[in-house]
Amino acid sequence: QSVLTQPPSASGTPGQRVTISCSGSSSNIGSNYVYWYQQLPGTAPKLLIYRNNQRPSGVPDRFSGSKSGTSASLAISGLRSEDEADYYCAAWDDSLNSPVFGGGTKLTVL
Amino acid sequence: QVQLQESGPGLVKPSETLSLTCTVSGVSISSYYWSWIRQPPGKGLEWIACIYYSGSTNYNPSLKSRVTISIDTSKNQFSLKLNSVTAADTAIYYCARGTRVPSFDSWGQGTLVTVSS
Numbered sequence: 001q002s003v004l005t006q007p008p009s010a011s012g013t014p015g016q017r018v019t020i021s022c023s024g025s026s027s028n029i030g031s032n033y034v035y036w037y038q039q040l041p042g043t044a045p046k047l048l049i050y051r052n053n054q055r056p057s058g059v060p061d062r063f064s065g066s067k068s069g070t071s072a073s074l075a076i077s078g079l080r081s082e083d084e085a086d087y088y089c090a091a092w093d094d095s096l097n098s099p100v101f102g103g104g105t106k107l108t109v110l
Numbered sequence: 111q112v113q114l115q116e117s118g119p120g121l122v123k124p125s126e127t128l129s130l131t132c133t134v135s136g137v138s139i140s141s142y143y144w145s146w147i148r149q150p151p152g153k154g155l156e157w158i159a160c161i162y163y164s165g166s167t168n169y170n171p172s173l174k175s176r177v178t179i180s181i182d183t184s185k186n187q188f189s190l191k192l193n194s195v196t197a198a199d200t201a202i203y204y205c206a207r208g209t210r211v212p213s214f215d216s217w218g219q220g221t222l223v224t225v226s227s
Contacts, residue, residue: 002154035212037155044204044217045155056215088155090212098170099212104154 003028004089004102011108017077020105022089024070028100032092034072036065039086039104048087049074076107084109112136114205114218122199122225128192132205132218139163139186143208146179146190148201149220156201160211161188168211195225 005023012018022034036049047056049065052072064075072091076083089102118130132144145160159169159179169177173192181188192199202222206214 033213035214037214044220045214046217047213047215050213050215090155092212096171098168099157101155101157101212 002103003093003096003100004091006087006089006102006105008103009106009108011110012079013110014079014081016079017075018079018107019076020074020087020107022072022074022102024072024091026070027095028091028093029067029072030070031094034065034067035090036074037088037090039088041085045088079109081109083107112207112216114207114216116203116205116218116221118221118223120222120224122195122223123227124196124225125194128190128195128199128223128225130190130203130205130221130223132188134186134188134207137207139181139188140183143211144181144188145206145208145211145214147204147206147214149204150198150201157212158190158192160208197225199223200225
């Protein structure tokens with residue numbers, strides 16, 4: 001059972017916009033930044049969004065992050081087949097004094 | 111360009127100690143936070159521990175009693191030891207760099223460690 005809750009799966013067709021949610025609590029998302037990672041099959045995770053809504057250099061602007069209260073979302077617009085991957089949210093947890101991850105969401109491009 | 115490479119045994123017997131090393135190239139280890147993260151086959155990510163170049167450490171509370179993370183700035187390496195392993199410790203182990211935790215901007219390719227007799 002992960003501290004941060006994500007839907008196990010999401011799907012969309014090419015060109016669509018999809019969102020992936022991440023629900024936490026006041027001790028993690030509610031008081032700290034949220035980060036998002038993309039893990040393509042058979043590869044290491046890649047930082048996709050940092051500090052709630054910032055994109056590292058090289059990440060397309062099709063990817064965007066937002067946060068409200070104790071929840072966060074990752075939006076992917078103009079969905080492409082190469083976006084098919086697992087997506088994880090993460091945040092620092094003040095109660096645990098450690099970072100926590102969501103359980104991951106498998107995105108399927110139909 | 112920063113690169114991280116994990117190394118260590120791929121097979122560890124139950125009750126023994128898992129030892130891994132991450133060799134960092136392209137950047138001095140004397141800055142940033144350095145972490146170990148694992149992923150059981152087919153499952154999600156679990157942060158294990160991190161260390162700052164100064165030697166300050168932080169551990170996952172659920173693993174703290176069994177984990178030691180250390181750093182060797184002269185070799186640009188940091189290491190993980192996990193003792194009293196069981197089958198539940200079978201996972202891909204990643205080393206990662208972070209400007210802060212959990213902002214991991216560079217990852218190793220990962221190494222699969224299987225716990226089995």
